[in-house]
Amino acid sequence: MPTKIEKDEYTGKETTGHEWDGIKELDTPLPRWWVNVWLVCIAFAAVYALLYPSIPLGSTYWKGILGWSSSQAVAKSVAEMNARHAALMKRIGELPIMQVAADPKLKEVALEAGRIAFAENCQPCHGQAGVGRVGYPPLDTNFWLWGGTLPDIQRIIMYGIRSGDSKAHESQMPAFGHDGILKPAQVTTVAHYVATLFGIEKPGPTTAAGYKLFEDNCAACHGPKGQGNQTGGAPPLASRVHLYGDTLAAIEYQINTPRGGVMPAWHTRLDAGTINSLAIYVHALGGGE
Amino acid sequence: MGVMETRRRVPKADQPPAQSSSLYANRVRVYPRAVKGLDRRIKWAILAFCLGVYYLLPWLCWDRGPGRPSQAVLLDIATERFFFFNLEFWPQDVFYLAGLLVLGAVALFLVTSLFGRLWCGYTCPQTVWTDAFMAIERWIEGDRNERMRRDQRAFGLNRQGLDKAWRKLSKHAIWLAVAFWTGGAWIMYFADAPTTVVQFWSGTAPAPIYIYTFLFTATTYVLAGWAREQVCTYMCPWPRFQAAMLDEQTVTVTYQAWRGEPRGHHLKLDTAAGARLGDCVDCMACVHACPTGIDIRDGIQLECINCGLCADACNEIMGKLGRAKGLITWDTLARQNARKAGREEKLHLWRPRTFVYLGVLLVAVSAMGTALAMRPHTAISVAHDRMPLFVRLTNGDVRNGYVVDISNKMGRPADYVLTLTGPKGLTARPAGVMQLHLPADSIKELRVWVSAPPESAHGSQKLLFQLHNLTNGEKIRYESVFIGPR
Ligand code: SF4
Ligand code: SF4
Numbered sequence: 001m002p003t004k005i006e007k008d009e010y011t012g013k014e015t016t017g018h019e020w021d022g023i024k025e026l027d028t029p030l031p032r033w034w035v036n037v038w039l040v041c042i043a044f045a046a047v048y049a050l051l052y053p054s055i056p057l058g059s060t061y062w063k064g065i066l067g068w069s070s071s072q073a074v075a076k077s078v079a080e081m082n083a084r085h086a087a088l089m090k091r092i093g094e095l096p097i098m099q100v101a102a103d104p105k106l107k108e109v110a111l112e113a114g115r116i117a118f119a120e121n122c123q124p125c126h127g128q129a130g131v132g133r134v135g136y137p138p139l140d141t142n143f144w145l146w147g148g149t150l151p152d153i154q155r156i157i158m159y160g161i162r163s164g165d166s167k168a169h170e171s172q173m174p175a176f177g178h179d180g181i182l183k184p185a186q187v188t189t190v191a192h193y194v195a196t197l198f199g200i201e202k203p204g205p206t207t208a209a210g211y212k213l214f215e216d217n218c219a220a221c222h223g224p225k226g227q228g229n230q231t232g233g234a235p236p237l238a239s240r241v242h243l244y245g246d247t248l249a250a251i252e253y254q255i256n257t258p259r260g261g262v263m264p265a266w267h268t269r270l271d272a273g274t275i276n277s278l279a280i281y282v283h284a285l286g287g288g289e
Numbered sequence: 290m291g292v293m294e295t296r297r298r299v300p301k302a303d304q305p306p307a308q309s310s311s312l313y314a315n316r317v318r319v320y321p322r323a324v325k326g327l328d329r330r331i332k333w334a335i336l337a338f339c340l341g342v343y344y345l346l347p348w349l350c351w352d353r354g355p356g357r358p359s360q361a362v363l364l365d366i367a368t369e370r371f372f373f374f375n376l377e378f379w380p381q382d383v384f385y386l387a388g389l390l391v392l393g394a395v396a397l398f399l400v401t402s403l404f405g406r407l408w409c410g411y412t413c414p415q416t417v418w419t420d421a422f423m424a425i426e427r428w429i430e431g432d433r434n435e436r437m438r439r440d441q442r443a444f445g446l447n448r449q450g451l452d453k454a455w456r457k458l459s460k461h462a463i464w465l466a467v468a469f470w471t472g473g474a475w476i477m478y479f480a481d482a483p484t485t486v487v488q489f490w491s492g493t494a495p496a497p498i499y500i501y502t503f504l505f506t507a508t509t510y511v512l513a514g515w516a517r518e519q520v521c522t523y524m525c526p527w528p529r530f531q532a533a534m535l536d537e538q539t540v541t542v543t544y545q546a547w548r549g550e551p552r553g554h555h556l557k558l559d560t561a562a563g564a565r566l567g568d569c570v571d572c573m574a575c576v577h578a579c580p581t582g583i584d585i586r587d588g589i590q591l592e593c594i595n596c597g598l599c600a601d602a603c604n605e606i607m608g609k610l611g612r613a614k615g616l617i618t619w620d621t622l623a624r625q626n627a628r629k630a631g632r633e634e635k636l637h638l639w640r641p642r643t644f645v646y647l648g649v650l651l652v653a654v655s656a657m658g659t660a661l662a663m664r665p666h667t668a669i670s671v672a673h674d675r676m677p678l679f680v681r682l683t684n685g686d687v688r689n690g691y692v693v694d695i696s697n698k699m700g701r702p703a704d705y706v707l708t709l710t711g712p713k714g715l716t717a718r719p720a721g722v723m724q725l726h727l728p729a730d731s732i733k734e735l736r737v738w739v740s741a742p743p744e745s746a747h748g749s750q751k752l753l754f755q756l757h758n759l760t761n762g763e764k765i766r767y768e769s770v771f772i773g774p775r
Contacts, residue, residue, distance in 0.1 A: 032315055129674075240682070
């Protein structure tokens with residue numbers, strides 16, 4: 001503030017004493033109501049800071065008189081949302097799955113609920129949107145070990161595979177190489193034949209021998225044309241999609257020391273509505289039969 | 290004396306020294322006096338028109354067929370539609386709003402460069418409602434002098450005190466009622482008007498309706514009843530930059546200083562010095578009529594909203610004195626400066642600036658009009674799956690997934706044929722050529738799977754979705770991609 005109050009010659013107003021290139025700034029005071037609004041805002045902020053979490057205090061913070069917290073608010077609205085959907089989810093769980101899928105409204109809810117449940121429970125193994133990876137089957141293509149209809153999928157989710165549950169799917173491929181059922185040269189021969197089934201190898205001099213070995217050892221489960229058998233969980237071999245890789249080495253490995261994954265039974269962890277939703281979601285990923 | 294020079298008020302030598310310096314200024318209350326005249330009549334007419342449209346428009350009906358809203362203007366938030374007579378807009382059409390705002394801005398520039406702040410003086414909601422509230426005030430509390438006198442008095446249990454009390458009470462009650470009507474009418478644009486009124490008074494309306502009605506009631510009451518010219522002087526951005534649109538050829542409300550100065554009251558005239566006085570008799574009628582409380586004789590200034598009421602007030606006086614009217618009138622700075630120098634100058638309404646504004650306006654209007662007239666009533670949008678980009682099937686085929694959205698923006702059901710073309714040998718699920726039927730005003734979402742044999746599924750290729758609306762003949766297309774391994 002200037003010590004001496006100076007008046008502008010033309011307007012008769014006071015100046016602030018600031019001067020730039022000979023131009024002086026007039027002192028045009030704020031209207032008082034404006035200042036009052038500003039003071040009210042400050043008072044509001046003070047009250048707000050008292051009521052709500054606001055001030056950091058070292059490792060903790062001022063929690064506010066109202067005790068409001070954003071995480072509680074989220075938990076509350078999630079609970080509210082679940083309560084709102086409870087009746088629908090109950091219906092989805094109670095009705096036969098084919099009926100749920102046939103009802104557009106229920107199906108819409110199931111797809112959304114399934115998407116969320118999939119991301120939380122299934123994605124770690126089967127990948128985002130069910131793309132699968134080595135040892136974990138893709139769910140978005142027409143490759144099914146145990147069947148790809150809605151009831152098939154529903155059953156697999158409920159009881160799992162080799163999960164120890166009494167209703168789980170069980171299967172075990174003999175370790176042809178490791179247990180000496182086939183000699184190493186025979187393993188190579190039959191592996192080469194299998195590779196011709198889906199086109200990564202061309203038929204050669206050993207193919208006929210391979211075919212013979214295949215008929216004797218493999219066709220019982222995998223089918224005479226390698227088309228697989230969903231009742232026994234034998235994967236199709238005449239397929240571009242393979243659970244453990246589609247290279248010659250991967251096939252040989254599998255004949256020597258077969259692997260078989262475990263899928264947990266989910267009926268002990270998820271409610272029926274969620275399981276049916278998951279089945280409908282997985283079925284709609286693109287491969288459903 | 291030119292217009293600019295009239296601002297110079299050299300303080301007299303014997304003026305008392307500076308008042309105590311304060312950081313804040315108390316508001317100077319403005320008590321505008323009623324005036325009669327041409328500008329006032331135009332202002333009343335515009336006010337009646339604007340308020341009439343605002344209050345009554347939501348009640349106008351428009352038949353759109355069974356099951357569809359029958360309100361002529363409705364921004365239906367629940368169904369995300371904006372109905373405007375026979376037009377219907379979807380959220381995707383929001384660029385028409387952008388276009389409308391551009392039109393509004395350019396039209397404002399054009400009008401302002403031609404005739405100054407006409408918007409402020411005649412059509413701005415702040416002005417219209419303030420004017421209406423002032424009229425109510427004048428009706429109950431009387432004109433300027435009476436109001437000023439009454440405000441000096443105290444409330445109390447005597448005749449004068451009670452008189453003040455009932456007048457103030459009824460004024461605020463009516464203000465609040467008008468404000469409430471204003472806030473309520475606003476809500477009517479967003480929900481079916483008759484239903485909302487019934488819901489509102491039976492206490493069953495959704496909470497937002499009450500909240501917004503209260504909010505707009507409060508803002509109307511405060512802004513038009515209490516804040517008035519303070520909004521224009523301190524809050525509104527428009528006065529800050531409207532100067533960029535004005536020049537010396539702009540027609541604005543001006544005081545004809547060349548004719549009015551030196552001002553003075555003729556009865557107290559001292560002709561000894563041979564001074565000839567101008568036409569301004571310094572009666573202050575223009576100042577007392579001004580809704581922003583300024584003196585137009587100081588020249589064009591930020592606070593002036595160009596309402597012309599001072600011109601009306603001055604004309605009344607000039608009429609009584611038998612002098613030529615138009616001492617305060619609509620004129621340009623250039624013409625006044627010319628007059629001061631004894632010349633006459635023509636109006637220059639058409640200058641490069643106004644031509645540019647007009648040109649932009651015409652281009653924008655025709656672009657908008659064409660876009661509106663040719664607006665398609667069918668829309669298709671296709672989202673190609675990204676996770677995964679493609680899927681390998683057991684027979685080696687490559688499959689891509691798409692989410693296709695088809696919109697029927699017509700008020701009646703329609704039939705469509707959707708055709709897919711792309712890589713050689715493609716097969717599609719549900720089908721490569723699909724017959725579709727969409728109900729009126731609806732969107733259909735389709736999950737479409739497209740597969741191609743391995744030999745024709747390399748890299749990224751075009752996949753074309755062609756949609757033919759059989760009902761109105763429109764044909765549109767959407768180009769998406771089909772992706773396979775490299
Ligand atoms: S200054 Fe702003 S609020 Fe006042 S009349 Fe003009 S546009 Fe409206
Ligand atoms: S000076 Fe005249 S035109 Fe400007 S706001 Fe006041 S009355 Fe209206």
